[in-house]
Amino acid sequence: MSSKMVINQPGPVMYMQTSADWGSGICDCWDNKAECCFAFWCCPCFACKTTERYGEPLCLPLLEYFSGIIPAITMSMRVSMRQRYGIHGSMCNDCLCATCCNPCVWCQMSREMRRRDAAVILVNSKFT
Incomplete structure (x- = not known):
């Protein structure tokens, strides 16, 4: 009688450590020039597109x-995003940013969504 030993190796484990800060600054618009231009020339359209991607009503x-x-919707979206992703900050800072540079805030939120919602693909190879 022969016995067969089966050894299962643990699979790859990957965890993403997220920061408690914004992934980019409010003036880092040049990371994506096309997005920056879109937000600058047609901020309402860009804001609607970003809001829909975030899961809120388009308009x-x-x-x-x-x-x-005070741009209440921009401010509330920024506060919501900070809470969802665990980003430190204050409502006072959100209000100041949203009031002073609205297109830059929408670009920052779009970059943050892209950064935080990046799909992680694990490849597991089996040797046979």
Whole structure:
């Protein structure tokens, strides 16, 4: 009678360590020039596209035209993104950034989504 020994090796394990800071600065728009130009020349369209990618209603940023001086939708999206990804910051800083440079904030949020939602593909090779 023969016995067969089977040894199972553990598979590859990969974990992604995320930072508690934004992946890029508010003025790092030149990381993606096409996106930067799109946000600068047509910020409402870019904001709608980014909001939809984030999982919110497409036309939500258009409500910003009724919010007055402080861009409430941009600020609330930034706060929501900080909470979702565990990014440190304050509502005061979010308000200041959203008010002073709205297109730059939308570009930063788009870059952050792309960075954080990157699919990780593990390849497991078997020797036979």
